[in-house]
Amino acid sequence: MTLAELENALLEIAREYIKQGPGVAQETVVLREAMQRHFGGSERLEHEQLVLTAWHELFRTGKLSWGYDISNPGSPFFHVAEHAERAQH
Secondary structure, three states: OOHHHHHHHHHHHHHHHHOOOOOOOEHHHHHHHHHHHHHOOOOOHHHHHHHHHHHHHHHHOOOEEEOOEOOEOOOOEEEEHHHHHHHOO
16 A cells, blocks of 8 residues: 555545544544554554554645644644635635
8 A cells, every 4th residue: 555545545534533523533543443444453563654654644735634623622633624625715
């Protein structure tokens, strides 16, 4: 699996969980789900670091942003940045 493919997979998992609210949409939950789906729950360090790199790339490129809402403004909470983009229009 390439880094770009993993980024897309993580973004889809994030979108799934974001629909369930801040109690579920948390960084660790998404990362563990990605490990389970794409690496069979592997605990190999190189797989974990690949997932972490893809996750951080989503924030670096602005696809995800930290915080869910004002009550949950930072990590481990996050939101899909496209929601903020639509709110401006």
